[in-house]
Amino acid sequence: xxxxxxxxxxxxxxxxxxxxxxxxxxxxxxxxxxxxxxxxxxxxxxxxxxxxxxxxxxxxxxxxxxxxxxxxxxxxxxxxxxxxxxxxxxxxxxxxxxxxxxxxxxxxxxxxxxxxxxxxxxxxxxxxxxxxxxxxxxxxxxxxxxxxxxxxxxxxxxxxxxxxxxxxxxxxxxxxxxxxxxxxxxxxxxxxxxxxxxxxxxxxxxxxxxxxxxxxxxxxxxxxxxxxxxxxxxxxxxxxxxxxxxxxxxxxxxxxxxxxxxxxxxxxxxxxxxxxxxxxxxxxxxxxxxxxxxxxxxxxxxxxxxxxxxxxxxxxxxxxxxxxxxxxxxxxxxxxxxxxxxxxxxxxxxxxxxxxxxxxxxxxxxxxxxxxxxxxxxxxxxxxxxxxxxxxxxxxxxxxxxxxxxxxxxxxxxxxxxxxxxxxxxxxxxxxxxxxxxxxxxxxxxxx
Amino acid sequence: xxxxxxxxxxxxxxxxxxxxxxxxxxxxxxxxxxxxxxxxxxxxxxxxxxxxxxxxxxxxxxxxxxxxxxxxxxxxxxxxxxxxxxxxxxxxxxxxxxxxxxxxxxxxxxxxxxxxxxxxxxxxxxxxxxxxxxxxxxxxxxxxxxxxxxxxxxxxxxxxxxxxxxxxxxxxxxxxxxxxxxxxxxxxxxxxxxxxxxxxxxxxxxxxxxxxxxxxxxxxxxxxxxxxxxxxxxxxxxxxxxxxxxxxxxxxxxxxxxxxxxxxxxxxxxxxxxxxxxxxx
Numbered sequence: 001x002x003x004x005x006x007x008x009x010x011x012x013x014x015x016x017x018x019x020x021x022x023x024x025x026x027x028x029x030x031x032x033x034x035x036x037x038x039x040x041x042x043x044x045x046x047x048x049x050x051x052x053x054x055x056x057x058x059x060x061x062x063x064x065x066x067x068x069x070x071x072x073x074x075x076x077x078x079x080x081x082x083x084x085x086x087x088x089x090x091x092x093x094x095x096x097x098x099x100x101x102x103x104x105x106x107x108x109x110x111x112x113x114x115x116x117x118x119x120x121x122x123x124x125x126x127x128x129x130x131x132x133x134x135x136x137x138x139x140x141x142x143x144x145x146x147x148x149x150x151x152x153x154x155x156x157x158x159x160x161x162x163x164x165x166x167x168x169x170x171x172x173x174x175x176x177x178x179x180x181x182x183x184x185x186x187x188x189x190x191x192x193x194x195x196x197x198x199x200x201x202x203x204x205x206x207x208x209x210x211x212x213x214x215x216x217x218x219x220x221x222x223x224x225x226x227x228x229x230x231x232x233x234x235x236x237x238x239x240x241x242x243x244x245x246x247x248x249x250x251x252x253x254x255x256x257x258x259x260x261x262x263x264x265x266x267x268x269x270x271x272x273x274x275x276x277x278x279x280x281x282x283x284x285x286x287x288x289x290x291x292x293x294x295x296x297x298x299x300x301x302x303x304x305x306x307x308x309x310x311x312x313x314x315x316x317x318x319x320x321x322x323x324x325x326x327x328x329x330x331x332x333x334x335x336x337x338x339x340x341x342x343x344x345x346x347x348x349x350x351x352x353x354x355x356x357x358x359x360x361x362x363x364x365x366x367x368x369x370x371x372x373x374x375x376x377x378x379x380x381x382x383x384x385x386x387x388x389x390x391x392x393x394x395x396x397x398x399x400x401x402x403x404x405x406x407x408x409x410x411x412x413x414x415x416x417x418x419x420x421x422x423x424x425x426x427x428x429x430x431x432x433x434x435x436x437x438x439x440x441x442x443x444x445x446x447x448x
Numbered sequence: 449x450x451x452x453x454x455x456x457x458x459x460x461x462x463x464x465x466x467x468x469x470x471x472x473x474x475x476x477x478x479x480x481x482x483x484x485x486x487x488x489x490x491x492x493x494x495x496x497x498x499x500x501x502x503x504x505x506x507x508x509x510x511x512x513x514x515x516x517x518x519x520x521x522x523x524x525x526x527x528x529x530x531x532x533x534x535x536x537x538x539x540x541x542x543x544x545x546x547x548x549x550x551x552x553x554x555x556x557x558x559x560x561x562x563x564x565x566x567x568x569x570x571x572x573x574x575x576x577x578x579x580x581x582x583x584x585x586x587x588x589x590x591x592x593x594x595x596x597x598x599x600x601x602x603x604x605x606x607x608x609x610x611x612x613x614x615x616x617x618x619x620x621x622x623x624x625x626x627x628x629x630x631x632x633x634x635x636x637x638x639x640x641x642x643x644x645x646x647x648x649x650x651x652x653x654x655x656x657x658x659x660x661x662x663x664x665x666x667x668x669x670x671x672x673x674x675x676x677x678x679x680x681x682x683x684x685x686x687x688x689x690x691x692x693x694x695x696x697x698x699x700x701x702x703x704x705x706x707x708x709x710x711x712x713x714x715x716x717x718x719x720x721x722x723x724x725x726x727x728x729x
Contacts (some may be wrong), residue, residue, distance in 0.1 A: 244624075253535070270728060315478075323572065324572060325568060325570060325572035326575070327570060328530065328533070328566075328572070329568065329572045329574065329635070329638070330571075330574070331530065331533065331561060332528065332561055332565060332566035332568075332639070333557050333561065333562065333565065333584075333585040333638065333639070333642060334559060334560070334561040334562030334589060334642060335558070335585065335588055336558050339588060342552065343584070343588075344574060347575070347576075348574075348575050424480060445622070
């Protein structure tokens with residue numbers, strides 16, 4: 001190959017390399033930016049007086065005096081709404097039965113939407129579910145509700161060849177000529193005064209328990225559950241993995257048996273996690289019955305089996321990377337094999353072993369499938385350390401899936417889902433970062 | 449290139465009439481520390497050392513020279529059973545240390561290696577502090593009991609190795625941060641910290657510059673008063689400077705043994721003469 005061709009090849013490869021890296025960076029940004037902005041939205045948002053009421057009533061947070069003052073501030077505007085409702089109620093009493101029936105269902109709809117916006121209306125029964133006991137806690141949700149209240153959504157099916165088109169009709173038209181007609185304009189102009197939105201940092205999102213299946217409150221139970229599961233998995237997998245790696249590298253002879261073991265280990269590393277999940281259910285819960293049903297213990301054991309091959313391999317590689325001269329030096333000083341392993345080889349391999357361990361920890365924290373059948377529940381209270389042997393727990397990975405696919409109010413609490421995703425990613429990122437720092441620190445200490 | 453290789457291997461074949469490859473010179477010394485008789489070493493089927501017999505005297509420096517691949521390092525590693533770590537390696541014959549066969553099944557290799565220390569080709573201090581590098585082995589052998597005793601031993605050992613003045617202010621820093629020559633002297637210090645009787649050195653200066661080499665050679669000369677030293681070296685000048693006796697190995701055979709002076713001034717074997725005059729190797 002002559003010089004000209006070689007140069008062209010080199011340059012075209014550079015171009016291809018840069019392009020692929022740029023593509024990856026773009027893809028990453030496309031994923032990360034929405035997660036970040038959406039996740040931040042769970043903590044930093046415009047919270048209404050309803051949010052502050054909820055915080056005070058449920059968690060005892062906030063200044064009672066200030067909240068009561070603000071409630072008093074909103075009262076005149078809310079009372080005007082209630083007055084209009086009453087006036088319309090009175091008006092309906094005077095209507096012909098047919099006309100009344102015509103208005104009744106529409107009126108009920110308006111009342112329902114209003115209660116979602118402002119909380120239970122006078123004359124309503126006290127709702128049982130917490131989600132109906134408060135109005136809109138987030139201003140952007142309140143604005144969406146207001147729009148739904150102001151306009152009726154209709155669909156235009158006139159052209160059979162096209163998808164139906166959506167269009168909006170002012171709801172005021174439905175009540176034209178009645179006392180209720182003035183409600184809509186009034187609401188539009190005064191909603192802010194009824195809800196008093198303020199920029200809010202809700203740190204409690206990370207430390208509060210969830211209320212009414214994540215409709216309100218925070219994700220502490222999930223964070224803690226993830227922590228228990230991942231740390232539990234490490235407690236089993238890390239010592240076992242390191243011991244296995246020591247056996248493979250220092251004790252095992254190269255024979256048929258060990259080569260089978262090695263390839264089994266590699267195969268295990270590639271098994272899909274859902275298989276581990278089902279195995280965990282079949283073995284840990286149904287066969288050896290570590291707990292009566294799902295529990296943190298069963299989940300940790302399943303995760304441990306899943307990450308074990310990775311830990312073994314990482315530790316094996318770290319041990320093999322220790323210069324043979326250390327081992328020889330130690331043996332030549334009359335140290336026993338075991339002492340050589342413990343005091344010379346393992347310390348030198350430690351950075352690699354720890355890196356492998358922490359990356360596995362991150363994986364254990366993020367995996368969903370292994371814990372579906374063994375440990376995770378979608379809604380649950382924060383559990384204590386003593387409950388890990390018997391109780392299941394909510395966990396970030398599983399609850400993200402749950403909020404995305406199974407939650408009945410999924411669309412209204414997207415911010416919680418994003419918040420969980422951000423929390424999970426931050427945890428994994430922090431773990432990996434600490435692995436890098438720890439590794440740098442230990443290698444610096446070793447190399448000087 | 450191919451032709452050169454062919455020629456070389458042809459030369460090797462010519463070189464080997466068995467009769468002319470018997471050891472020349474006096475292998476015996478008065479009151480020897482180690483006695484090796486008819487030692488053969490095999491890696492799987494390949495024989496690396498053939499029927500080597502030699503005595504190693506007290507308080508002498510024995511240097512082993514020879515071209516690459518002649519088996520001198522292999523033989524050295526037999527002397528403290530470091531070859532045990534290689535699975536395919538097999539040793540036959542007799543190696544006596546103070547009258548006992550070190551390959552006897554009743555011999556515990558752990559204390560044996562403490563008595564016959566080793567310094568390697570590449571400086572290999574542990575990735576620990578300088579202090580721990582020296583103090584670690586005495587601690588595991590129970591030679592020191594208190595911190596004060598360890599301190600004392602570390603200081604005296606480093607002084608013996610001529611390293612004390614250079615490192616006394618940074619004993620807590622990693623041994624791997626020293627210069628190459630300092631690292632090698634640290635390794636020697638580490639080896640003598642467990643008070644061995646024999647020190648085996650496997651080309652200890654091959655990775656060092658001339659000044660560091662000179663320091664190590666001075667050190668070897670001093671250590672001779674207390675220890676028996678066997679040194680493998682590629683440098684014939686070094687062998688002539690530090691050793692009293694020299695053994696010349698060639699392709700697994702011990703060709704010639706004698707006082708260093710004799711070997712270098714009037715070698716008896718043609719191969720020895722060719723090697724030390726630089727005709728091959």
